[in-house]
Amino acid sequence: MTGPDPDAHLPLKAVDAAILIVLARGPLHGYGIVKAMEDDSGGAIRLEPGNFYRYVRRLTDAGLVAKAGRAATPEAADERRQYLQVTRLGRSVLAAEARRLRALVDAAETALEAGP
């Protein structure tokens, strides 16, 4: 059986990849994802709500991310937040992106070492 082709989603945009990486660690709500991306990137990726949820909308449309139901969060126990999770396709796309980048790094290093 053949599922959707992960390679069709490559290369990933930097922010798409960052969201998938955060979600690959486990389901998380919007605020948590934005904070984690900010920490992971040392402040380089800072998304405001409008922009962030457009990324989420595109990733959901592409089937890489799905809603995971509402749950209480440690920070705000009184309110239940919408959690997001990475889909199986999302995981394989992220893995394919990692393979692509690794190949790129190898090729670049070989070329630079052999260079003039």
Place this chain on the structure above:
Amino acid sequence: MKHRGWEETLYRTLLRLYPRRFREEHGDDALELFRDRLADARRTGRRGRFLTRAMADGLLQGALERVADLASWQPTGDSALRRLARHPGHTALIVGVLALGVGGCATMVTLLRTAVLAPLPFPEPDRLVRVWERNTGLDLARQPPSPGNFVDWEEGLRDIATLTAWHTTTRTFRSAATAEELRTTTATDGFFDVLGTPASAGRAFERGEVDRNGPGVVLSDGAWTRVFGADPAVVGTRIELNGELHTVLGVMPPGFAYPDASVDIWTTWHMATSFSGQSEVPRGWRFASVAGRLAPGVAIDDIQTRLARLQDALARSHPQDNAGWSATVEEFDRAERGAVARPLWMAMGAAALILLVATVDIGMILLARVPLRRQEMAVRVSMGAGRRALVGLLGREAALVAVLGGTAGLALAMALLWAARGLIAPIPGATGASVDPTTAGFALLVAAGATAVFTIVPALASLRVAPASVLRSSDGRTSGGPRRLGDGFVVVQTCAAVVLLGTSAAVATDLRAVLDRDPGFDPAGLATFRISLTSRPGPGPAATSDYYRSVLEAVRAEPDVVRASAVQTFPLHPVSNDPARPYRLPGSGTPSAEAPMAQVRIVAGEYFATMGTPLLAGEGFSGDEAPGGPGVVVVSEATARDLWPSGPVVGQTVEIDFQGGWRPYRVVGVVPGTRHYGLQEAVRAEVYLPHAQIPYLPMNVVVRLDGSAPDVGSRMERIVRSIAPGQPIHGFARAEDLVADSWARERLLLAALGLFALLALVLTVAGVYGVTALSVAQRRQEVGIRIALGARPDQVRGMVLGRAVGLALAGTVLGGLGAWAAAGAAARMLPDAPEASPWVVPAAGVAMLLAAVVSASLPARRAARTTGVALLRE
């Protein structure tokens, strides 16, 4: 229930901009995220910053999501888009006109935000000031202060401000591998403390730098990369500048560019060592730039008062240099960016007028459709639609038009900024200006406001009519309201158009007059480069003149060099040493501080012939003036007239306080004044002295070329290095480029005004045509009856035309007054500009009226052809 702040309410409203599908799917989550981030921002005290960013982002992303949504949309049912798509030409027209208005505004807002409104790149810029000297008696404002006065100010104001002084020249950097000229700002030890920017590697100057550590140098990021290969190990090493060793203290971060982006290095200016050959730090020699950082809580008035008192005392204690001189403090921002701000704000005003003209056009287009919509609305009401539902329906249409027009306007702004990048590049701080999210959000907001006013207001007006009466009337048309509104539109539009046309025509004529001025030399085919000798090239005082003589001979041997000579300061050249010194009649005994000043120019070789400057009287320099012999001088016309209002000038003697005090010089020639500082600047008094008698080390070589070979610069460098190996040249420039760069600001303003004026004309012609056509259509029955009663066609034509021209005339008169005021403000930007011709603004008004007549005549002819029979048939 949880408390909801106004911020959240605002954001919730903003989310309505997003497509429904997005809102339903992610709206609540986005609002939650907004709430959490807002709480974070409150904790870190950055609420205002976060709100600006989040709102701008929300607006922009909402618009983008709408566009993305539209791209994947299929028309179904009674949606706003479907209704708009039913009239594609009409919708395209509104969107296009809106895009023109929004695009112009977004372009100017971007330029303003980048070059004027962005905070200065220094911490707490409000505490920064610039300090100038002023001499009202000699009519000199904003003069650079003298080092001697600076030393006293620094000491006397120490408790309320840190001051620094600097001047910018070049230094020759030599290493085993290279020799090159580096643009150098020589600054006192407080320089980096005042600006408040730390080094990115190593450190900047510290207090008492030279006393403690000897001469030091800080590199710009650009020079560190270009000259030292971005090697971090260079910090702490010693480098050779002008034959002296300097320790590299640190490297500044990439964005640091003060006093300007050309600076490669900052070296320490130690007043005591710098003037050790003189009895005291000079007071009468004004060439330093001075800035200061006020202590917290000190107001600009406080320092101004203290400084005035200090300078009064200095004028009393040193009358020979300071009598008549006072000191003024200016806000740093104003001093640095004031000259750029004025033309950009004027162009912004023009853009705002264009937006007005464009929105009025949109109003017209929609007004023309009111009768049709009135029927549509009446049908909807009679089918049970409530008032609220109708307003919602129109609101959605307006929002869609706004998003489309706003987005197209942003695209236009980006295209304009790209197309005008050549014009923008010489404007300090504006390079690389691009539309940012905040500007984009602003543009969309403006577009939304403009459409909302013009769709919803007329629609509401039409709703006041009872549906039955509208449906009963044959064509749904009613006279009165819309027509009066249309008349108002014509007045507003012609007024705005005449303001733009008149102002841009006045600026264009002013500028033309300025550009047509004789600069006093012929820039075509003229080029220059600088040799900054750091020491005499041989023994004896004649060695320097001999060196330049052999350089000029070698340069003249090039096949495409027609003439060659040298001067210590070339007109408009960025690197210059341009002293102004007092002069007087012999025997008058006027003290230096009260004598008028002349710019001193030291020249070698056939300078006037090379420049294309004619000798008006006398023979000029012979070329064999003896060093130490009797002084000779060539004076400019202005100097000559000032000294000897009548009678012969050549052969007279003038005294100049230059190099060792007052000395007599015999006049051997008179030349016209040069526009040394730009065509828009006033001519100053000038005196020329021969290099043989004043052997300056750094000089600009000037060559007149036959043709424009691209490799002149490198050939000149080879020639100079062949005479003295390791001597670099720098600052190669063609005189025509220097002249063009000198009026870059005015050129940008002219381009913007011209473009906007043209747009205004087109939009207004369309508007006048529209209003007249509308009014003719509405008055068909009246016209038909008049014709049936015996009115001749030319009477009908006259009636229609007369009304349109009358309205246009009212707008033109109002606009003419506005143009007069605006043109006056524009003229003040060219300080020495000739009085604007009085006919320019009236001519623009006449042009507008003619355009109005032409655009109204087509509908007027149509009205005249109306026959009663045709009407009866309807």
